[in-house]
Structures are given as C-alpha cells and as structure tokens.
Amino acid sequence: MKRIDTKEIYEHLDKYMDSEVLLKGWIRNHRKQKEFGFISFSDGTQFNQIQIVYDKSLENFDEIQKWLVGCAISVSGKLVSSPKENQAFEIRATKITLEGDCPEDFPIQPKRHTREFLREQAYLRPRTNLFQAVFRIRSVASLAIHEYFQQNGYLYVHTPIITGADCEGSDQMFKLTTFDFDNLPKDSDGKVDFTKDLFGKKAYITGSGQLQAEAFALAFDRVYTFGPTLRTENSNTKVHANEFWMIEPEISFCDLDGLMDIEEDMLKYVVKYVLDHCKDEIDFCSNFVEKGLREKLEKLVSSQFVRIDHKDVVDILKKADVKWEFQPEYGEDIAKEHEKYITEYFDSPVFIKNWPKDIKAYYMKLNSDNQTVAAVDLEVPGAGELMGGSQREDDYDKLVERMKEFGIATEGMEWYLNLRRYGGCMHSGFGMGFERLIIYLTGVDNIRDVLPFPRTPKSCDY
C-alpha cells in the first residue's frame, strides 16, 4: 500500500472516507486507556493533527502503549467519520509500527513551551504548532513572491554575495577570507597582504544586490533578487538579525509613482496568496499569536495605500497633540514613534515619499527642488517600515557629485557609473526585508522566531 499525506486527505476527504490508508509521521500526544489508545498524529504535510484510535485487537497493543511523544510511526487504518465534535474524521488503526523511537527526555512535550525555550531547541521547534505555522507561511510567501514577479515578466537574477565593493558603504559588511588568522601573510609595510588571498584582494559579503540588479534591469527591463543578506550590526533587538533574506526588484522606465504601484500590488498579491493557501496557519496565528491577524491582512488586501510627501508627514506630526521623544523635523528622519502615529493616523499603509536628500543614499534620484530625493518608504500599521525604494540617479554627473558628497570612492564603481552612460534610462527599485514581511504575516514579533536558525550577536548555534 502506498503511503498518503494527511494534506491529501484534508483536500479530498470525500474520496478517502471509509477507505484504508497508510500514514507515516510523528506522535504529538498519546493518551492511553486500558482497552484503547489515542494518538495525536502529525506528518507535517499540513497543519492539523489527526486522531489515531487503536485497541486491543492490535497484536502489539502493549508495545504501542509504551511509545512516547516524538516517536516516528507508520499507521495503517480506516478513515472514518469521528464521533467527536470539531473533528471531521479519525483513523481506526489496523496496524501501527515504530519507525523511529523517542525517549522521554524529548524536549518538545504537549504543553506550553515559552518561545525563549524553543529558541534553544531550534532544531526541534519545527515540530510545534507555532513553528509549523510560521515556517509554512514563510515557504508559501516565498513562492508567492517568485510567482508574482515571474508572472509579471521579471527576471530572477542571482546577484553575488561576495563583493570587493558595496553600495551602502562597507561598515556593515562581514569580511571574508581563506587565511589562517594566526598566520597572516604580511606585506613590506607589515599590513595583511590580501593579494595573497583567494580573490587577490579584500573581499566582503555584500549587504545588497541592488547595483548588480540595476545592470540586469537595463538589459531585461525588470528583474528581482531574492537571497540571503548578511550585516554586521551589533544590535540585540527584536527586529535585527545578522543573516536575513531580502527581495530587491529593479525596474527600467519606471518612476516613483510606478514604483509605488508595484510595491502595493506585490504586497497585496503576497498577502492574499498566503490567506488563500495557509488558511489553517493564519487561523492559528490569528487565535493564538495576534488577535485579529486575519482581519488585519484582509483589510490590507482591500485597502488603498496612502501616498504622502515627507514634509507633509512632518506637518501632521508637528500638529499632533503628542509629547514626542524625538521632535519631528523637516530635514530629518522619521522615528519609530512617528511611523506608528502616521499609520494609525491614516489607519492604512502609508508611502512616505520625497525625503530630505542628506539622510538618504547617494544613488537616489535628486528631485528638481535640489533638496529632496525621489525615495519612498512603505510604513505598515503594526510593522513599521516594510519596504524602502527610490528612483535611481540616472544622471552620470549628478551621481558622481552625490558620491563625492557621501565620501564614496568611485574606484571600482566605474561600471556602475557607466550604466548611466550606456543607454541608462530612468529606473527605480526597492528592497523588502523578507523577515519583516513574515513578522507582519504571522504576528510573531521577534525576528528570531521567523528565521529557521537565527544568527544574532553572540548567537550562532546549529
């Protein structure tokens, strides 16, 4: 008999009702009675546990009763409608065999564990309801992103993560080497001689694939990256990790308005896709992680995002009857408290656009006012900044000027500048931190709980 997924059963219940099935998976809970036993069973192919009922007619009844939570088992049995309310069916077992034993020190027991405890068991926590939901949503959202972009004609480009230069400046980049640290080759000045390293020069892990994505956008019209990003930030907060995933689309012949259209359309597509494909997982999160999560997500899909200039946001903040920790100012950045106020003020996701030029990156297009750049951040209620993007400076001379202002060397960046000389049209792009999205989609508020094996300062286990 061929093994079947519980996902297949859930999706075609009528087909399997009163049929013999063979399942393989793990014991999540086990209640024993003198003549019967009840196993809560999960095979991980869908969210719900399935009840297995067995009785003394099984020749290994006594043996089965010794199997503990965590054991891997095979179950043959008949799928029947259940006498219990809230349970459409159960399996009357005709045969249960052990596929992998589990002792009683198994850390994941059918009781409430704290998320801090589960973080220390990162290799086992996927066997809990919460992490079954979080990582399924993460996987489905990944596919939704790929499908959105490819259906809309974007090319997926694998930009390199090893680099000799970087677009944001190198202070947040990990250094990469093949050297033996206790035996570094030195040059005649006593400095480490990187000409002897694998690439013949200093190498880093980049924090962004944007520059290379721009090169590809100017050939394929529109492209996106989706891969891991490393940053050295020494911050122990709920939203920082040293390794995370990022999506960076880049689009030719696209201005700031066009960019906002794409960001809004993409986000709604992904949220709707997850609502449609992760019903049980969203229900679980909506009940046990963030009350009202489902409604929040449904509202986003049907809303129209607000678009407002940075200076008009500051106007609103200045008029607000709030005692700010950071006073809002026209030429300055928006603090977390301001983000929160403004999304609550509009009760909607808000695009804040046309930012003061001095607080944004050198590659953002200078507006005709010479004071602001065509940059846009998307602020989402309850999640803060979800995406950041801009029209790119496509004027060669202005870009060189901006690099000078920011103290960024043009050496090694000639190719990036040349993109402005060789048919370099108007183009725009944005970046979205994928974990921010998953935090928003699940209601889980700590980035350590949406990454399979988080890397944070002083923490690099598994």
Next chain:
Amino acid sequence: MKRIDTKEIYEHLDKYMDSEVLLKGWIRNHRKQKEFGFISFSDGTQFNQIQIVYDKSLENFDEIQKWLVGCAISVSGKLVSSPKENQAFEIRATKITLEGDCPEDFPIQPKRHTREFLREQAYLRPRTNLFQAVFRIRSVASLAIHEYFQQNGYLYVHTPIITGADCEGSDQMFKLTTFDFDNLPKDSDGKVDFTKDLFGKKAYITGSGQLQAEAFALAFDRVYTFGPTLRTENSNTKVHANEFWMIEPEISFCDLDGLMDIEEDMLKYVVKYVLDHCKDEIDFCSNFVEKGLREKLEKLVSSQFVRIDHKDVVDILKKADVKWEFQPEYGEDIAKEHEKYITEYFDSPVFIKNWPKDIKAYYMKLNSDNQTVAAVDLEVPGAGELMGGSQREDDYDKLVERMKEFGIATEGMEWYLNLRRYGGCMHSGFGMGFERLIIYLTGVDNIRDVLPFPRTPKSCDY
C-alpha cells in the same frame, strides 16, 4: 498611452496587429538610409528583436539617425505585417524619443564578441543574445524548481549560510569576521581571540544546508533549500566557481530507490518546463551554442534513467576496450573519463549507487554489507555528475562511529546526532549544483558564463 512589452505582442499578435503601440527599450542595431531608418529593438522582455521602421515624416528624423547602438528609446507606432520573410511584423514608427543616450565606445556592438571579452564586460553582456538566453533560462529554471517542490508538498527552508560547524569538514569554508585584520584582538596565548568577534566564536560560511534541512524534514516530512553556496576551492576550471547556487532536498520515510524516483521526476519536470517556457532561447542555444541541444533535452524527458551499482559500473569499465588514464577499481572513485564512458555506454542518464564507504561522506547510510553506503550519483551524458545524494545514517551509534572514522568532532554536532534519538526515521536527500543544470540546459560549457557575476580565484569584479 500605456507602454507595452514586446513579450505581450508576441503572445497575442492577432490582438495587436494594425494597432498603435508604445514600446520602450534599447537599440541593438541601426541601419540608416537617406529616406528611411531601420532599428533592431530589444526591450528584454522576450528573446527576439523587433524591427522599427521610420522615415522622413518624423520631425526629428535627422536627430534619430545620430542615435547609436545601446541608446534607450521610446517608440510609438503601428504594428503591421512585415514584407520581409522570417519576420511576422514590424513597427512603423510615428514618434521616437531618446530615453538614454549611448556613445560610440559602447562595448557591445552588433558583431561577434568572444565570450572571454564579454566576461570582462559582465555588467553589459546581458544585452547580448547569448546572455539574454542563458539568464532567462536560469530564471525560468529557478521557478520550475520552486514549483516542482512546492506542488509536491515540500517546504522551502532558508537554512543559514553562517555557521560555527560544517557537515563536510571546514577545509573548503570561507572564514567570516568583523575584525580589523591589521588590529586583531589576541588572547593570553597570543592567538586571535574570537570570543571578541560578533558571534563570540569562529564563524564560517557553510558549503551546505543539509544538516539543518534534515532537522526540518523530520518535522515537515520533506523540504528543500535553494540558495547560494560558497567554497574556497582554488581551481581555475570550467566547472568550478567560489560562489554558486545549490538545491538540497531532504525527504523523510524515503529510501534510496525513492530518492532516485524523486531526482528523475524533478529533473524531467524542470527540463520540460524550460522547453515549454523558453522556446526561443532553447532554439538559439540549439543553433549557436550546442548543436542538437533541443533533441538532447527532449530525449532526456522521455527516457528512463539507468540504475546500477558502483561495482557493476567498475565491471563494465574493466571489460571496456579503452586505455584509461585512471584504472577503474572497485573500492575507488569514478573518474571523469569513466563517467563519460558509462553514460555513452547506456546512452542515458545513469544513477550509480551503493558506493564504497571509504570514499563517501560520514552521514551516508551504511549498507548491511558493511562495505558500501546507500549513496547515489546521477551522471548525465555530456554534463557529468549532476546530483549527489544518499540515504542518511539514521542509527545514532553507527553515525558516531562513522564520525570517528572520518575524524569529525561530535562537539557542536550533538543536535544533529540527537535527530537520530528523537523520532529519527529513515530519510534521504540530495544536492544539485544549479549551475551544472544551467550548463546542461544551455550547452554553455563554462560556469563563468552561466553565473551573472562569477566569483573565481583572483576574480571578484563588479
């Protein structure tokens, strides 16, 4: 008027014939006559160039005639059937404007460039036919892989690339640090003090996500990774790069036969998907890169792969009337010349299975003969080894024993060993180097030409 993709036109030619359209893209070639001009135009949304015809009725006719190859332009015009053979339509321009100028030193001209030259212009080569084909196929094959696994119930897991340990041993791993190399903190023994580094210990970039994928497979039944992999190999060959992408599926309750079923099914799905979705690109590669490529790929889809034990392969090799550079031996690895012979011998992809235990990794399941492991390599005609996989050792004691034999420390690996104690059932997995697949799909024989910005020894530009 709204801009339209040439892809949209190609897919719905009837709909747009004799209509006004607005296109944006780049000049690939420009032939001028006294009264007319002909522009070969590409917008990068599909493979083919489109002919734009303009004449003296355009008020900026003289200006247009000065625009060189590489310029970005906007074209308004009418789509009409073409008088030329082999060309279904052309655009009669009513307006052409410049979106981005391009000087005559633009390196990509409408003539044959060598691939070596184009590698030095990695940021511009996507604007050539060859690289339009290669990188479109790469993007579409990526999506095919995601769709295959997700349609078949696999969870996409983002395993970390930063690690403190590694499954293959650490000799091929890049070291990662936040230290200033010319000012390293030292401990009391004069050694570099990694307790002061970001993670409080030595950190590396892993060459595989397999170990973490195993943990997730034992919760979600089956999972896959798809991400970048770094290796320090100092090899300047056509098939080695220091950064490449890899797919690593891991499946519970799956033995070696089941694993081969999955590998064969997945490969056929991806190849067929690319044949169906990249018709023009495959035709181009089949005509100009590898003669007969299309037939090779079609044959693979309809073939049944051979499955044969390592020792039986050696039997065949020993009987062959060939003067080997490396003599085939039962306990030893298979050389490139052997791989080539055996795929030609069967004229088919060949799974070589049950390998001598001493030449394979510690985590592969020891067979009952105590001499071989349940490992399998897939050899493909013209491409060599495309995938490598195995059933995993699921016996705790045997795994510890094998780690000892290979001199691999169990310290830091307790969690991986524990997967065998806590409901650790039979499971299997494999790895596929994504560039190997793209080389096979395009006929391009150098890994530097299937990676957007290749990183190889002494080469880390862009």
